[in-house]
Amino acid sequence: MHVHKVTHMTPLSPPSSSSLGIGSINPLSPSLFLGKRVKLKPLQEPTSQKSRFTILKPNSHSTVVAAAVELVDLVHNVFVGVGVGLPCTVMECGDIIYRSTLPRSNSLTLTIPGAVLAFGTLSYLWATPGVAPGFWDMFVLAFVERLFRPTFKKDDFVLGKKLGEGAFGVVYKVSLAKKNSGKEGDLVLKKATEYGAVEIWMNERVRRACANSCADFVYGFLESSSKKGAEYWLIWRFEGESTLADLIQSKEFPYNVESMILGEGQDLPKGLERENKIIQTILRQLLFALDGLHSTGIVHRDIKPQNIIFSEGSRTFKIIDLGAATDLRVGINYIPKEFLLDPRYAAPEQYIMSTQTPSAPSAPVAAALSPVLWQLNLPDRFDIYSTGLILLQMAFPSFRSDSGLIQFNRQLKRCDYDLNAWRKSVGPRANADLRRGFELLDLDGGIGWELLTSMVRYKARQRTSAKAALAHPYFDKEGLLALSIMQNLRLQFFRATQQDYSEAVIWIIQLMARSGTKKDGGFTEAQLQELREIRPQKKSSAQRNALASVLQFQRKILKTLNESMDELNQRRKSMWWSRWIPREE
Numbered sequence: 001m002h003v004h005k006v007t008h009m010t011p012l013s014p015p016s017s018s019s020l021g022i023g024s025i026n027p028l029s030p031s032l033f034l035g036k037r038v039k040l041k042p043l044q045e046p047t048s049q050k051s052r053f054t055i056l057k058p059n060s061h062s063t064v065v066a067a068a069v070e071l072v073d074l075v076h077n078v079f080v081g082v083g084v085g086l087p088c089t090v091m092e093c094g095d096i097i098y099r100s101t102l103p104r105s106n107s108l109t110l111t112i113p114g115a116v117l118a119f120g121t122l123s124y125l126w127a128t129p130g131v132a133p134g135f136w137d138m139f140v141l142a143f144v145e146r147l148f149r150p151t152f153k154k155d156d157f158v159l160g161k162k163l164g165e166g167a168f169g170v171v172y173k174v175s176l177a178k179k180n181s182g183k184e185g186d187l188v189l190k191k192a193t194e195y196g197a198v199e200i201w202m203n204e205r206v207r208r209a210c211a212n213s214c215a216d217f218v219y220g221f222l223e224s225s226s227k228k229g230a231e232y233w234l235i236w237r238f239e240g241e242s243t244l245a246d247l248i249q250s251k252e253f254p255y256n257v258e259s260m261i262l263g264e265g266q267d268l269p270k271g272l273e274r275e276n277k278i279i280q281t282i283l284r285q286l287l288f289a290l291d292g293l294h295s296t297g298i299v300h301r302d303i304k305p306q307n308i309i310f311s312e313g314s315r316t317f318k319i320i321d322l323g324a325a326t327d328l329r330v331g332i333n334y335i336p337k338e339f340l341l342d343p344r345y346a347a348p349e350q351y352i353m354s355t356q357t358p359s360a361p362s363a364p365v366a367a368a369l370s371p372v373l374w375q376l377n378l379p380d381r382f383d384i385y386s387t388g389l390i391l392l393q394m395a396f397p398s399f400r401s402d403s404g405l406i407q408f409n410r411q412l413k414r415c416d417y418d419l420n421a422w423r424k425s426v427g428p429r430a431n432a433d434l435r436r437g438f439e440l441l442d443l444d445g446g447i448g449w450e451l452l453t454s455m456v457r458y459k460a461r462q463r464t465s466a467k468a469a470l471a472h473p474y475f476d477k478e479g480l481l482a483l484s485i486m487q488n489l490r491l492q493f494f495r496a497t498q499q500d501y502s503e504a505v506i507w508i509i510q511l512m513a514r515s516g517t518k519k520d521g522g523f524t525e526a527q528l529q530e531l532r533e534i535r536p537q538k539k540s541s542a543q544r545n546a547l548a549s550v551l552q553f554q555r556k557i558l559k560t561l562n563e564s565m566d567e568l569n570q571r572r573k574s575m576w577w578s579r580w581i582p583r584e585e
């Protein structure tokens with residue numbers, strides 16, 4: 001095996017393959033094609049020769065090592081390859097006389113395309129809902145947590161009073177049988193059936209990613225000794241006696257919440273400004289909790305005052321009941337065409353993902369595509385609509401009852417979900433209650449009303465996100481009479497971002513999503529075929545070519561998703577993650 005050390009090559013005498021020692025290295029090596037700087041050693045170096053020989057030796061161990069070396073080489077070349085071209089253009093050949101121009105050994109050359117590719121890859125992996133943090137969470141954090149967290153079993157609990165009973169579970173206040181077994185205090189136990197597994201998964205995810213957003217989850221396990229059949233037992237710390245639903249039903253609202261969240265001794269006189277300040281604080285806490293969930297890829301889908309509990313320990317509102325939540329990082333509980341929603345608080349789209357998007361793909365595919373699917377559907381905006389309705393209920397006492405809210409929903413639907421149109425329609429006949437609500441939201445130049453209208457909109461894409469809402473000037477106000485210059489600038493910026501610039505994109509997405517059905521306004525197969533047949537060399541049709549390429553790419557994605565649909569329809573496979581839920585022995 002002849003391997004020569006290359007120290008110098010002049011551009012006038014390009015090296016022959018033998019002088020490069022090509023015959024001695026794998027001709028399929030990516031390093032050859034990508035022009036990687038090949039570090040070649042002279043034959044007389046015994047150690048080098050030996051190691052080279054060892055790698056090529058055909059036993060299983062060496063094959064694995066060789067494969068690993070190839071892989072590392074490939075990855076290295078993708079990101080720090082010098083480029084493709086003639087040897088001297090890619091190998092940084094220096095001049096032997098001016099030694100400083102010779103390449104330094106082992107120096108890492110980062111190319112611009114390499115940097116752009118690396119940056120793009122990292123941005124994609126960290127974009128909401130976070131593919132990379134998801135892997136870290138699932139394979140490292142979840143594993144470590146399991147090793148250290150305390151475990152419980154059925155007999156550890158003494159049942160107390162019943163706190164609630166829903167269609168899928170019963171909730172009790174409980175205490176630990178052994179009083180001295182820690183400082184757990186009072187706990188809450190939910191015995192859940194159908195959606196218990198999902199709820200355990202979501203609560204564990206939340207505990208690792210954004211613990212302050214939801215009630216403090218302690219443990220969850222499958223208990224199979226019950227006469228009723230297998231039940232999931234979920235344990236939380238007891239956060240407090242009141243949900244937001246209890247609090248807003250009181251005639252005292254929002255003053256009954258004031259001392260709980262702002263402390264005693266508020267110096268403002270009772271009136272709209274003081275009420276506005278309390279409502280702002282509640283809404284901010286709720287948006288903060290939601291932002292935590294959305295940033296980690298979880299959409300709650302059942303945001304309502306009944307599912308917002310006041311935590312006496314942290315003096316903040318927290319979210320409960322993750323049984324209907326969906327984890328879009330890995331596609332858990334994502335059933336686009338079917339889910340249980342509370343019609344009082346549900347957004348008009350009812351489904352968080354386009355029903356044109358197939359059922360959740362298999363976990364690795366879902367994870368890889370999650371940033372794309374998230375951006376195409378903006379599923380978090382479903383929760384934002386419900387949050388907007390909660391703001392509305394806090395501002396208008398007449399909508400706090402079920403019948404009041406149902407009536408409002410009907411009126412809004414008649415106005416095509418346009419809050420401004422609804423305001424105009426009720427304006428002339430508004431009673432004192434309604435007028436007071438409008439007055440409250442109109443404080444400080446109407447920024448409260450503006451925030452409300454940016455949350456309660458028909459199109460999910462036009463609704464604000466939880467993060468953007470938190471940056472709204474509505475929350476900067478501390479009862480001031482006028483907005484500062486900075487606040488005004490931020491308000492202008494917020495308004496600008498609220499414009500729907502994406503009409504063109506939406507048009508394309510919709511056409512793509514509905515492709516195959518002329519009735520629905522999408523491209524028919526024939527039209528798609530026509531687009532595919534457009535000849536790329538025609539200069540005049542560059543736009544059409546681009547559109548055809550986009551369509552082809554999109555069809556490939558949809559095809560991949562569709563292929564994994566069947567796989568997912570098998571319930572056993574869609575519950576792959578539930579094997580991580582502990583079972584009581």
Ligand SMILES: Nc1ncnc2c1ncn2[C@@H]1O[C@H](COP(=O)(O)OP(=O)(O)OP(=O)(O)O)[C@@H](O)[C@H]1O
Binds near residue numbers: 165190215238239240
């Ligand atoms: N961590 C907690 N601390 C204190 N109370 C809690 C906690 N979790 C739940 N609760 C109480 O239990 C009630 C029922 O909880 P939850 O909504 O999770 O159950 P559910 O069976 O899903 O009920 P529903 O179907 O009616 O929503 C809540 O309204 C609340 O009063």
